[in-house]
Amino acid sequence: MTTATQxxxxxxxxxxxxxxxxxxxxxxxxxxxxxxxGAQKCGQxxxxxxxxxxxxxxxxxxxxAEIQPPARSPAGASGIRIRFASHxxxxxxxxxxxxxxxxxxxxxxxxVNGAYREGTLVLLESKWRDxxxxxxxxxxxxxxxxLRENGLSVHELPIEQACLAIMSNPRxxxxxxxxxxxxxxxxxxxxxxxxxxxxxxxxxxxxxIGLNHQLFDAGHAFAAEQLDFRFAVAPQPPEALAGKRFIVxxxxxxxALGVMASGMELVxxxxxxxxxxxxxYLADVYHQVGGFVHQAEDExxxxxxxxxxxxxxxxACTITSGPGLALKTEMLALAVMAExxxxxxxxxxxxxxxxxxxxxxxxxxxxxLYGEPGDAPKVVLAAATIEECLLFVIMARRLAETFRTPxxxxxxxxxxxxxxxxPRPEPSAEWLAPPIDQSxxxxxxxxxxxxxRTGLSPRPIPGMPGGQYILTGLAHTCQSKxxxxxxxxxxxxxxxxxxxxxxxxxxxxxxxxxxEDGDLLLVGWGSTLGAIEEAVxxxxxxxxxxxxxxxxxxxxxxxxxxxxxxxxxxxxxxxxNYSDDPKAPLINADTRRYAQLAxxxxxxxxxxxxxxxxxxxxPLQPGMIHGVIRERLAAIDNAGDA
Amino acid sequence: xFGLKADWSHEVFDRYFTIGDYAGxxxxxxxxxxxxxxxxxxxxxxxxxxxxxxxxxxxSGIGCSSRMPHYMGTYGFHGLHGRALPVACGIKSRRPExxxxxxxxxxxxxxxxxxxxxxxIRYNMNMVVMAFDNAIxxxxxxxxxxxxxxGFKTNTHPTGAIIAPHNPLTITLGITNASFVAQVVDWNPxxxxxxxxxxxxxxxxxxxxxxxxxxxxxxxxxxxxxxxxSRFLVxxxxxxxxxxxxxxRQFPQRVRHDPSDLGRxxxxxxxxxxxxxxxxxxNPAAPCYEDLSSQGADLxxxxxxxxxxxxxxRLTI
Numbered sequence: 023m024t025t026a027t028q029x030x031x032x033x034x035x036x037x038x039x040x041x042x043x044x045x046x047x048x049x050x051x052x053x054x055x056x057x058x059x060g061a062q063k064c065g066q067x068x069x070x071x072x073x074x075x076x077x078x079x080x081x082x083x084x085x086x087a088e089i090q091p092p093a094r095s096p097a098g099a100s101g102i103r104i105r106f107a108s109h110x111x112x113x114x115x116x117x118x119x120x121x122x123x124x125x126x127x128x129x130x131x132x133x134v135n136g137a138y139r140e141g142t143l144v145l146l147e148s149k150w151r152d153x154x155x156x157x158x159x160x161x162x163x164x165x166x167x168x169l170r171e172n173g174l175s176v177h178e179l180p181i182e183q184a185c186l187a188i189m190s191n192p193r194x195x196x197x198x199x200x201x202x203x204x205x206x207x208x209x210x211x212x213x214x215x216x217x218x219x220x221x222x223x224x225x226x227x228x229x230x231i232g233l234n235h236q237l238f239d240a241g242h243a244f245a246a247e248q249l250d251f252r253f254a255v256a257p258q259p260p261e262a263l264a265g266k267r268f269i270v271x272x273x274x275x276x277x278a279l280g281v282m283a284s285g286m287e288l289v290x291x292x293x294x295x296x297x298x299x300x301x302x303y304l305a306d307v308y309h310q311v312g313g314f315v316h317q318a319e320d321e322x323x324x325x326x327x328x329x330x331x332x333x334x335x336x337x338a339c340t341i342t343s344g345p346g347l348a349l350k351t352e353m354l355a356l357a358v359m360a361e362x363x364x365x366x367x368x369x370x371x372x373x374x375x376x377x378x379x380x381x382x383x384x385x386x387x388x389x390x391l392y393g394e395p396g397d398a399p400k401v402v403l404a405a406a407t408i409e410e411c412l413l414f415v416i417m418a419r420r421l422a423e424t425f426r427t428p429x430x431x432x433x434x435x436x437x438x439x440x441x442x443x444x445p446r447p448e449p450s451a452e453w454l455a456p457p458i459d460q461s462x463x464x465x466x467x468x469x470x471x472x473x474x475r476t477g478l479s480p481r482p483i484p485g486m487p488g489g490q491y492i493l494t495g496l497a498h499t500c501q502s503k504x505x506x507x508x509x510x511x512x513x514x515x516x517x518x519x520x521x522x523x524x525x526x527x528x529x530x531x532x533x534x535x536x537x538e539d540g541d542l543l544l545v546g547w548g549s550t551l552g553a554i555e556e557a558v559x560x561x562x563x564x565x566x567x568x569x570x571x572x573x574x575x576x577x578x579x580x581x582x583x584x585x586x587x588x589x590x591x592x593x594x595x596x597x598x599n600y601s602d603d604p605k606a607p608l609i610n611a612d613t614r615r616y617a618q619l620a621x622x623x624x625x626x627x628x629x630x631x632x633x634x635x636x637x638x639x640x641p642l643q644p645g646m647i648h649g650v651i652r653e654r655l656a657a658i659d660n661a662g663d664a
Numbered sequence: 665x666f667g668l669k670a671d672w673s674h675e676v677f678d679r680y681f682t683i684g685d686y687a688g689x690x691x692x693x694x695x696x697x698x699x700x701x702x703x704x705x706x707x708x709x710x711x712x713x714x715x716x717x718x719x720x721x722x723x724s725g726i727g728c729s730s731r732m733p734h735y736m737g738t739y740g741f742h743g744l745h746g747r748a749l750p751v752a753c754g755i756k757s758r759r760p761e762x763x764x765x766x767x768x769x770x771x772x773x774x775x776x777x778x779x780x781x782x783x784x785i786r787y788n789m790n791m792v793v794m795a796f797d798n799a800i801x802x803x804x805x806x807x808x809x810x811x812x813x814x815g816f817k818t819n820t821h822p823t824g825a826i827i828a829p830h831n832p833l834t835i836t837l838g839i840t841n842a843s844f845v846a847q848v849v850d851w852n853p854x855x856x857x858x859x860x861x862x863x864x865x866x867x868x869x870x871x872x873x874x875x876x877x878x879x880x881x882x883x884x885x886x887x888x889x890x891x892x893x894s895r896f897l898v899x900x901x902x903x904x905x906x907x908x909x910x911x912x913r914q915f916p917q918r919v920r921h922d923p924s925d926l927g928r929x930x931x932x933x934x935x936x937x938x939x940x941x942x943x944x945x946x947n948p949a950a951p952c953y954e955d956l957s958s959q960g961a962d963l964x965x966x967x968x969x970x971x972x973x974x975x976x977x978r979l980t981i
Contacts, residue, residue: 074981269979279979282972287961288758310971312960316757319783323750326743326780330754333741334721334762338754356744446980449972454965484739484755484762487718492688492733492740503689504734 043209043254048107050115055124056093057100060197065102067218071210073270073443076257078111081441085380096131108256112552116645122200126165140173148178184244188236198234202241209254267446273411273437274300280415281339282311285455288338290316290328295379296435297343297369321349329362334484335458337363337422344373344386355394356495363422370434372639381639382435384548385599387618390430399519401429402577406551409444416453425521426481436549436641463489468500477520522578531582536569539589544570546596550642557647568651587629592658595620597635685717686710691735698850698876699729705857709864720763723752725772728803729796732767746777749784756789757957764791771801774810774830785839787953792863792870798878806881833933836871843868843950846943850876854908868950899942
């Protein structure tokens with residue numbers, strides 16, 4: 023930091039010293055803009071600075087489906103939400119406390135989504151008030167009135183005008199100016215913020231970094247001058263951090279890190295939203311661990327290439343989303359049939375068909391479990407946190423090899439774009455795949471030397487003398503000979519299925535969050551963990567006997583569910599996929615279609631598992647779930663009274 | 665003395681492989697099927713090259729010809745219809761030392777697997793692609809294939825195939841990075857052998873279209889070809905395929921063709937009145953994708969761990 027800027031920030035510190043910062047436990051901030059105005063970069067930098075200062079942080083991007091949607095349109099809202107707190111944060115939370123809006127139109131889509139509450143502070147770019155186009159002036163004036171009528175606390179600020187003093191094209195620099203404003207408002211560490219700016223623009227050179235530092239300082243001074251409020255969110259207590267080192271990533275980067283830490287050396291993919299950024303990150307760093315990203319000509323070729331690589335050596339990985347998963351179905355079944363280890367990561371998005379490419383859904387569970395014609399048992403895992411996105415890839419590779427099977431890891435768009443700090447993994451050589459075995463294979467040992475109890479068998483790899491066999495997707499004997507006879511098909515089907523039972527026998531029953539028994543048990547899977555547990559805590563705080571349980575293994579299912587379910591009056595899954603509302607027209611016990619995990623649990627446990635699920639395309643919020651808990655408990659009580 | 669080199673003893677192999685080492689199950693193709701000849705030629709090439717059977721992988725899709733891996737004594741991968749090439753490329757990606765042969769048919773390669781065919785040629789990974797073309801779907805019983813001649817009666821077009829067939833040669837020659845494009849018939853074993861040997865020795869994707877007899881479903885079409893030598897044109901060149909004396913006896917029409925001349929190769933291929941036999945195009949300098957995809961495969965676990973720590977350090981707060 024130069025002496026001049028030090029003096030400047032000292033002067034600012036004096037200027038704002040008189041303004042007392044209001045101490046908060048947590049705050050939720052949104053920055054919304056047209057696409058391409060850098061709101062996400064601003065928010066990510068703010069999130070990182072807060073994480074480095076010791077706050078619990080969760081950020082989630084607000085992404086329009088188009089790259090350049092029309093400017094000033096509600097559908098084009100692009101932005102980011104940052105929830106940061108003096109405690110660990112596991113989800114996006116409920117309504118935002120403060121929003122910075124680059125125009126008034128983008129706010130409307132957020133209002134429709136229930137993102138704001140009465141009293142939410144809105145820092146609104148005011149330049150539209152004097153726009154040369156009369157319609158824009160009218161829209162702006164009308165919106166400001168409406169926003170205030172809706173209870174929002176609107177502060178109109180000439181942000182762009184202030185930026186113009188520094189640069190001629192504020193569209194490209196306004197985001198760092200806003201970062202400066204936010205860092206003032208939340209009393210952030212300015213040196214850390216500038217360090218982050220330097221990292222964010224390191225590829226653009228010193229001049230660009232300098233300009234952005236200037237914008238940042240100007241934004242900081244502007245906020246001090248224009249705003250009569252200020253906040254502070256204290257860091258988490260040191261014992262919460264337990265002296266650990268943390269890394270900050272989104273879920274897709276975590277998947278990519280998991281791939282590297284697992285020792286897998288090949289990711290074969292085809293571009294698909296919202297999975298692709300995992301491969302972008304890998305393409306940047308994978309060479310450092312000797313890996314390679316293959317961009318295939320299509321989704322089928324992507325998995326075929328990975329299966330070829332796995333067959334000939336180390337387990338390979340393919341990363342996709344729902345539509346890609348559908349295309350990969352036949353290949354996935356081949357990997358099951360021929361027992362080829364493989365890791366398939368499905369970053370779920372809204373479906374069916376092209377659906378909601380940038381938005382979250384947990385709609386692929388049953389497709390992953392049962393999507394293939396015929397019986398195709400495979401291991402299916404679901405990551406519940408960003409950290410698990412990393413760790414579960416490592417586990418997936420090991421399971422794939424041990425059980426000689428494809429393993430599907432489900433994540434979703436919420437995890438993929440959510441960013442948070444989590445403990446830095448301390449990798450060990452054990453995580454990495456050992457070099458492939460090329461020793462002689464005894465010709466007496468068949469290529470599928472199934473252990474009749476577990477279905478497990480060692481795998482010959484090309485290059486092993488004496489191990490030559492012909493892998494086939496046709497029904498086959500333990501010698502991998504094509505066999506159409508009844509006994510061979512029955513036996514090989516049993517052996518492939520038995521492996522899941524063998525894996526299940528090693529699993530522990532899931533732990534229950536909350537009380538060990540009670541009136542209502544919520545069951546979830548995947549990215550909803552944080553929101554469900556926060557809702558449960560809120561409800562328990564009100565004295566309600568509600569608990570939750572979160573599944574990581576979907577195939578095989580974790581053991582002991584029936585016993586756990588027996589301790590609660592009602593069981594209900596909470597999911598982000600479609601189910602019929604029991605009160606909707608024509609819906610009754612015969613017609614009601616259940617959410618996907620609910621179907622699975624009903625079939626597996628014969629317990630009358632209820633469900634609550636929605637497909638709004640956004641992550642579940644603790645407030646919504648809390649409302650559902652209260653409503654369902656009331657219904658149980660009424661039923662009990664009757 | 666006796667034509668032996670002084671250091672001949674150094675060339676004695678640890679293991680000497682016979683045809684039997686490359687043979688798997690007994691071939692169950694129909695009697696008179698051209699696939700038998702291709703299998704024999706491939707096994708002979710491997711024997712003559714003394715390739716270790718455990719280092720060779722025969723990959724196929726689905727169809728009559730895709731049964732080939734089952735009849736080989738090497739490793740094999742009999743996968744999905746149309747998808748032999750992505751699997752073959754994946755096998756090669758991190759194990760470039762493995763020797764890969766692909767058996768694919770006209771339905772497998774030119775119809776359901778068309779996209780992979782185009783892109784596998786572009787990747788140009790070192791492998792032999794044997795496109796068995798009998799101009800009919802055999803395994804599913806006589807449906808029109810992309811190379812069925814117009815008017816040829818099939819079960820899906822009982823009054824005759826209604827659209828003009830693909831020309832697999834011009835298509836392949838038109839793909840960026842094509843490096844070896846040849847055509848042979850199954851009924852001249854010396855030419856078939858020499859072509860597969862040249863294909864095997866070429867570093868890159870060697871695409872060999874093999875016009876192949878199906879005595880059950882497309883016999884009439886092939887019989888006409890076999891009975892009319894004027895339908896073929898043998899390509900001669902010192903950088904082309906070595907021609908046994910049986911070749912000109914069977915196919916008297918010959919032309920000198922420099923296989924580095926892509927434009928001329930295209931002209932020859934486009935003239936469907938005379939089917940070229942031999943090497944149409946050859947570019948040994950075309951880059952091979954495995955040179956990129958296998959990078960880093962030699963890193964030690966310690967190096968990988970160090971690389972991972974570096975990546976994590978950059979994300980650590």
